[in-house]
Amino acid sequence: MYHTGEKPGAGTYYCDECYHEITIAGDQDVLPVCPICSATTFYKASEH
Ligand SMILES: [Zn+2]
Numbered sequence: 001m002y003h004t005g006e007k008p009g010a011g012t013y014y015c016d017e018c019y020h021e022i023t024i025a026g027d028q029d030v031l032p033v034c035p036i037c038s039a040t041t042f043y044k045a046s047e048h
Contacts (some may be wrong), residue, residue, distance in 0.1 A: 001016065001041050001042070001043055002031055002041070002042045002043065002044065003029065003031065003040050003041055003042070004030075004031050004032060004033050004040035004041065004042075005029060005030055005040075006030070006031050007028060007029065007030055008024060008029075008031060008042075008044070009024065009027050010024050010025060010026050010027060010029075011023075011044055011045065011046075012024075012044070012045040013031065013035055013042040013044055013045065014037060014042060014043055014044075014045065015034040015036065015037065015039050015041075015042055016041040016042060016043060017037045017039035017041070018034065018036050018037040018039065018045075019033065020034055020035070020036045021035070022034070022042060
């Protein structure tokens, strides 16, 4: 799992609550709060 404020690296992540897709473009980009449901936990597309 990844959380808001972390820098998990480039890739596609999904909100653990509503499955909204978040794309991280680079290693310095921070995971945001989910814009749909305000959740702060995400998983990577290749996991779960
Ligand atoms: Zn969400």
